[in-house]
Amino acid sequence: MQRSLSSLQHDLVPITINVGEDFKSIVWKAQYDMDFNTECLFCFSERITGYRVEDEAGHTGKVAVCPHCEKVNAIYA
Numbered sequence: 001m002q003r004s005l006s007s008l009q010h011d012l013v014p015i016t017i018n019v020g021e022d023f024k025s026i027v028w029k030a031q032y033d034m035d036f037n038t039e040c041l042f043c044f045s046e047r048i049t050g051y052r053v054e055d056e057a058g059h060t061g062k063v064a065v066c067p068h069c070e071k072v073n074a075i076y077a
């Protein structure tokens with residue numbers, strides 16, 4: 001399933017994860033959500049992957065992570 005990432009980014013999600021953080025799949029209990037045909041903000045990867053996550057404060061949200069450099073590219077709802 002693929003959707004445009006930009007259409008999802010306007011929703012504010014109350015999680016403490018920030019764009020540019022390194023992906024911590026185990027700490028955040030990441031579960032695969034969907035793929036995005038979007039270029040990574042930090043490297044030249046042309047695809048990023050969305051995951052459902054739970055941050056260290058127990059808040060749930062979704063993050064889009066580059067599979068190449070493993071940095072968070074976006075927080076979405």
Ligand SMILES: [Zn+2]
Pocket residue numbers: 040041042043044045066067068069070071
């Ligand atoms: Zn990247």
